[in-house]
Structures are given as structure tokens and as C-alpha cells.
Amino acid sequence: xxxxxxxxxxGDGPSLSDVENNLRDATSVLKRWGGFFRAKAKQRLAGLSGxxxxxxxxxxxxxxxxxxVTKAGNVRSSYAKNLEAQLRKKTGGEMKVAxxxxxxxxxxxxxxxxxxxxxxxxxxxxxxxSARAKIRKQEQGRATSSKATAKKTKRKLDGHxxxxxxxxxxxxxxxxAVVGLRNRIxxxxxxxxxxxxxxxxxxxxxxxxxxxxxxxxxLARYFLDQITKGKRR
Numbered sequence: 001x002x003x004x005x006x007x008x009x010x011g012d013g014p015s016l017s018d019v020e021n022n023l024r025d026a027t028s029v030l031k032r033w034g035g036f037f038r039a040k041a042k043q044r045l046a047g048l049s050g051x052x053x054x055x056x057x058x059x060x061x062x063x064x065x066x067x068x069v070t071k072a073g074n075v076r077s078s079y080a081k082n083l084e085a086q087l088r089k090k091t092g093g094e095m096k097v098a099x100x101x102x103x104x105x106x107x108x109x110x111x112x113x114x115x116x117x118x119x120x121x122x123x124x125x126x127x128x129x130s131a132r133a134k135i136r137k138q139e140q141g142r143a144t145s146s147k148a149t150a151k152k153t154k155r156k157l158d159g160h161x162x163x164x165x166x167x168x169x170x171x172x173x174x175x176x177a178v179v180g181l182r183n184r185i186x187x188x189x190x191x192x193x194x195x196x197x198x199x200x201x202x203x204x205x206x207x208x209x210x211x212x213x214x215x216x217x218x219l220a221r222y223f224l225d226q227i228t229k230g231k232r233r
Contacts, residue, residue, distance in 0.1 A: 022227045029226045030179035033219045034172035037181050040215060044208040045167050068124050073131040075104040075124065083120055096121060103128060166191065166208070181209060 068079045080100060087096045096118050103109065103121075109129045169185035183192070190197065194205030 018229075019227050022229060025226070026177050027174070029219075029222045030174060030177070031172075032222050034174065034179045034181060036218050036222075037179075037211075037215060038170050038172050040212075041170055041181060041183075041208050042167060048206050048208070069127045069131045071131075073128065073135050074106065075100075075128070077104075080104045083124075086120070087118070090118075100124070183209065 068076055068083075070076050084097050084100055087093045087100060090096065099112055099118075099121055103124060109125045109132070112125075165185050166183055166188055169183040169188060171182055171184055173180050173182065183189075188209075189195075190203055191206050192209050193207070195203045197203045
């Protein structure tokens with residue numbers, strides 16, 4: 001139960017007109033609660049535990065390099081493949097894909113065949129420029145000591161975490177007076193609710209998207225803050 005005290009003329013509390021005006025703006029409350037709910041879901045995901053990777057998978061991850069650019073100053077093929085699939089979904093995707101393929105073939109980073117600016121392409125261009133500059137410096141014999149310049153190659157195992165994709169798939173959405181949180185990863189529902197998967201195996205539920213008593217209490221606090229805010233009299 002929430003008890004409120006209103007001021008009809010003076011005093012420290014909000015007036016009824018303050019409350020009326022504040023109630024008209026539910027968007028800020030819902031947006032605030034959506035952010036809170038997303039943060040809670042990420043905390044739950046971070047706290048999940050599960051079986052360790054199979055030995056063969058760990059060995060494969062330990063030898064699989066990741067990153068957009070190789071030590072030889074080339075675009076990593078797996079990165080190019082994934083980026084190309086993303087670019088095809090965008091406006092002007094064909095030209096952007098053509099530029100990506102040109103760079104992947106070892107093309108110059110000093111020019112572009114596409115007028116469209118694409119952040120992912122520009123980042124890749126800068127990384128290629130940096131990698132190729134280091135290679136030229138080493139070939140000319142002006143590189144600093146190997147100890148100072150040596151950089152550990154990032155491996156897939158280094159960044160592996162349980163259900164890693166689910167962490168980046170959380171999205172808050174709003175429509176009129178409704179706010180929601182979803183995970184855009186297609187198989188997230190199976191993990192959240194449990195499901196029967198391949199070879200008739202039972203996938204246990206790892207519930208991260210749910211409204212708890214704490215979540216509901218937070219929403220009530222946010223609404224209370226909203227309707228009681230305003231000019232103190």
C-alpha cells in the first residue's frame with residue numbers, strides 16, 4: 001500500500017495539479033524501468049553456470065584466432081564472411097560488400113570504391129592500415145625490440161563465456177504505455193523456458209527474463225518518484 005500526502009495550498013508536498021501533470025508523462029518512468037529490467041537480466045545471465053566445454057571444443061577454441069585483421073595484414077576470412085552478411089541487410093549494401101571484398105583481396109586502404117560511409121568498413125580500414133604499417137616497419141628493420149612490440153594473438157577461448165550471445169541480444173522496446181524486454185537471439189526462448197533439443201535431450205531452463213517481486217517494487221518506486229516530483233512549495 002502506498003500512502004501519499006498532497007498539499008492544497010502551501011506545504012512541502014506536491015499539489016494535486018503537480019500530480020496531474022506528472023501522471024501525463026509515463027514514458028520516462030517506463031524507459032527508466034526498462035533500463036533497470038535490462039540490467040537485472042544481464043546480471044542473471046552473468047550469474048549462470050553450466051557444464052564446461054568439451055575437451056575437443058576447448059582445443060579448437062584455443063587455436064582459433066579471432067579479430068578482423070591477421071598478423072599478415074589481411075582481413076580474416078571468418079570476419080569478412082560475417083560482416084558481409086550484415087552489410088547485405090543495409091541500404092547500399094552491394095557497394096559496401098564490394099568495398100569489403102576489395103579490402104579482403106589486399107586492396108589499398110587509401111581509396112574506396114564506395115561513397116557510402118560505413119563505420120564497420122572504416123574501422124576495418126584503420127586496422128588494416130595499422131597492421132600493414134607495422135609490417136613495413138619490421139621489413140625495413142626499424143622495428144623496436146620484439147618484447148615491446150609483441151602482441152598476443154586473441155583466441156576464441158579467451159573471450160568465451162556461457163551463452164555469450166544472449167548477453168548482447170537484450171533489447172528494450174516501448175509502444176504507447178507499454179514497455180518490454182526481449183532477447184533477439186532466436187534460441188533465447190529455449191534457454192529461458194527450457195526445451196527439448198537435438199537427440200531428444202532436455203535443455204534445462206535458465207530463466208533470465210522474468211518479473212520478480214523486486215522488479216515490480218522498483219516500478220512502483222519509479223512511478224511514486226514521478227507523481228511526487230516537481231516544484232516544492
